[in-house]
Amino acid sequence: MDFITSILSMIFILSIPVFLHELGHYLAARSVGIKVEKFYVGMNFFGLGIKKTINETEYGIGLFPLGGYVKVSGIIDENLDSKNSNSKPKDFEFRSKNTFQKLWFLSAGVLMNFLLSIVIFTFLYFFNGTYELSEEPIINSVSEVIELPNLNQEVVTFTSPASKLGLKQNDKILEIDGIKINTWSDISSTLVEKADSVVEVIWKTEFGSQKKGSVKLLGRPSFDGKKIINQGVLGIMGNTYHRDLGFFESFLIASSNTGKIISSSFFGFVSIISGNMPLEYVSGIVGIANVANEEAKTGGLIALISLMAFISANLGLINILPIPGLDGGHAVISIVEGLIGRELPIKVKYTIQFVGLFLILSLFIFTIFNDIRNIFN
DSSP: OOOHHHHHHHHHHHHHHHHHHHHHHHHHHTTTTOOOOEEEEEOOOOGGGEEEEETTTTEEEEEEEEEEEEEEETOOOOOOOOOTSSSOOOTTTTGGSOOHHHHHHHHHHHHHHHHHHHHHHHHHHHHHHHHOOOSOEEEBBBSEEEEOTTSSSSSEOOOOHHHHHHHOOEEEEEEEEEOOOOOOOHHHHHTTTTOOOOOEEEEETTOOOOEEEEEEEEEEEEEEESSSEEEEOOOOOOOOOEOOOOOOOOOHHHHHHHHHHHHHHHHHHHHHHHHHHHHGGOHHHHHHHHHHHHHHHHHHHHHHHHHHHHHHHHHHHHHSSSSSTTHHHHHHHHEEEEETTSSHHHHHHHHHHHHHHHHHHHHHHHHHHHHHHHOOO
């Protein structure tokens, strides 16, 4: 049953962002006169699926529900189709358009993903409000399911350091390593870069007695606005209160959330490439299915929709990176061609696309292996 739930949840949270991404490309192509040869929802591997041709465009629904694609004339895409690439560009081809029109087409899918993320978060905040931390330094919980919010990869249960210390609900933390604690934010700032470190904690119990103890912190990668840091984790939560939001404020917070997701994911990607973050944090389709299943069980539809917003923002980010074969890679080629005033040789573009597909396929296989290893670990 878990397997079926995982698959259905994964299809739900991936299919809508992918469909809207491709719809963005489709609408942008139409707006600048680029001929759309194919528009598919789902993948029609081996020609399996439903299709119908209308006004020279083949519309279809693939029997494989993940993914989708738009094929336009005059661009070497994942199909590696280079027909007519050596002839003079026709007015309806991608390669006949100016640089700005090309970039508009290439970025439209990414913009659609970012917009979807903002729209989802806006309505979630508008209808559900938000929970904000009280500035009282009160221990709200010392051992519970804790989410790793900056990775959004998995939910884990563990015996927290706070539990080992003997902290109880409504106890108040007074000091950590000699630093006075007055508000909840003081706790977070004190634990920055202290993952796996032993800290001394002084606290007052609910009944007024004062206690002291030392404990080794857990750690998790976190984004501080500029870089990925290894945040110390005590395993506690502060008191929260509910606040209703108006539509405009919901939109502002939603936009900020989407921006933070994009920033943290980008710096996470940079940290992995530079070796500052372990490869074990790289997750793929199996990991997404696992998380989707957990979200469906613990948070229901609202949690899945929220995860969809996160996935959509990341899908947009990944596609705009200057990686051969992705929208960002095509954008770099378009900019270079605009600067030099001519097309790159067809063999060069074909090679770039082939290398990109190889890298993407290699990453796909690696993430599947990594996800399975993490599940067993």
